[in-house]
Amino acid sequence: MGAIAAALQACQNRIASACQEAGRPANCARLIAVGKTFPAAALREAHAAGQRVFGESYLQEALPKLEQLADLPLEWHFIGPVQSNKTRQIAARFDWVHGIEREKIAQRLSEQRPANLPPLNVCIQVNVSAEASKSGVAPEAALELAGAIAVLPNLRLRGFMTIPEPTQDIELQHRRFRQAAELLQTARTTLGVSAIDLDTLSMGMSADLEAAIHEGATLVRVGTAIFGARPTMENNTLEQAR
Numbered sequence: 001m002g003a004i005a006a007a008l009q010a011c012q013n014r015i016a017s018a019c020q021e022a023g024r025p026a027n028c029a030r031l032i033a034v035g036k037t038f039p040a041a042a043l044r045e046a047h048a049a050g051q052r053v054f055g056e057s058y059l060q061e062a063l064p065k066l067e068q069l070a071d072l073p074l075e076w077h078f079i080g081p082v083q084s085n086k087t088r089q090i091a092a093r094f095d096w097v098h099g100i101e102r103e104k105i106a107q108r109l110s111e112q113r114p115a116n117l118p119p120l121n122v123c124i125q126v127n128v129s130a131e132a133s134k135s136g137v138a139p140e141a142a143l144e145l146a147g148a149i150a151v152l153p154n155l156r157l158r159g160f161m162t163i164p165e166p167t168q169d170i171e172l173q174h175r176r177f178r179q180a181a182e183l184l185q186t187a188r189t190t191l192g193v194s195a196i197d198l199d200t201l202s203m204g205m206s207a208d209l210e211a212a213i214h215e216g217a218t219l220v221r222v223g224t225a226i227f228g229a230r231p232t233m234e235n236n237t238l239e240q241a242r
Ligand SMILES: *Cc1c(COP(=O)(O)O)cnc(C)c1O
Pocket: 034, 036, 057, 079, 080, 163, 205, 206, 207, 221, 222, 223, 224, 225
């Protein structure tokens, strides 16, 4: 078995044990393999090992990879920050967008979603660790944004995404993820929708997926634990990749 196949297997095992320990069904959280900075060949290897769902953060880096993998039936998640000049391509190429922070961006994605494709699945990014991170909307603002997005015709609001500050403090990890889970519950009540319509908590990465699953994650986004450590990109290279 190749290194990527073995790492994927280990990751699926972590997810299965975490689901079991949380008293949730064995397949309670789907795995998004985050391939940013890794070549299409690495993703193809993951596909050969059974992986179908992939995440990318930088549009310019992602587009050629999507082209190179167009022969495979993959589900693509855009998980990076969405700039308004990138919405057209994101709306055309991806199945999901996780980092929605502004109504304006959501409107553009809805307007630009090609008519022949199903509605674009979206998650609102919430900032559950306000002091430590700048990405995402404040929990207080998330419900209003959810209401505005829920009515956009070509988007399907699925739930919330969050990236808490990295910490070794397991209690803190749990507290942050729990806050996102409670917010999803509140959003269901406020919007008057069922758990079927608002079914997604995108949270948990290589270092904290157990805590996230324990608190209700339905999608975990894992890069390092599958593909290995990412090369540190020079800042200017990173800017170009976005
Ligand atoms: C890179 C990235 C991940 C994967 O992080 P790892 O720690 O490598 O598992 C998950 N989510 C987002 C939004 C990312 O940008």
